[in-house]
Amino acid sequence: MNSVTGNWIHKSGVTGSGSWNFGSEKREDIAEIYGNKGKISFSVFDEVPIKLEQGSFKESLIIKQPENIQFFHVQNIKNHLVKNSIHPSTGSTALHTSWVLDNILGNTNKIRNKL
Structure with a gap:
């Protein structure tokens, strides 16, 4: 199996979804959390900045592994x-x-x- 997708609802009512594709044409490591006021994106394995976007406000944070x-x-x-x-x-x-x-x-x- 090369890809898996899932959708779920937490007890709090917050919805979640995930997509993992191990057979795609390129490697990407991106996790994104969307909220009603903005988005946080980060990588699980790569050393890239954590990004916070809230309206026109954008901030990046580098955490050295x-x-x-x-x-x-x-x-x-x-x-x-x-x-x-x-x-x-x-x-x-x-x-x-x-x-x-x-x-x-x-x-x-x-x-x-x-x-």
Whole structure:
């Protein structure tokens, strides 16, 4: 499978949609969040500015990624083990992510049997 699209409604009523195409003619890494007052756009993997657009107001923010992209994840694991803090990514959040992806792909019976 080269492409996946999904549309959903959050409990708050906010709608969402996503499109992932791994077989397109060019590589693009763009996430856009639209609101009633503007838009935020950013890249997940590329080091490009985060852009905020609100009417005629436009702002760009550059956040330098760490040399080791997994730095913060590893730091959170260490804190979880050593400082008794809770890592933001848990088995429950992973299960929820699997549930979302399985619902987008139509594999609901597989995940339903695990819950």
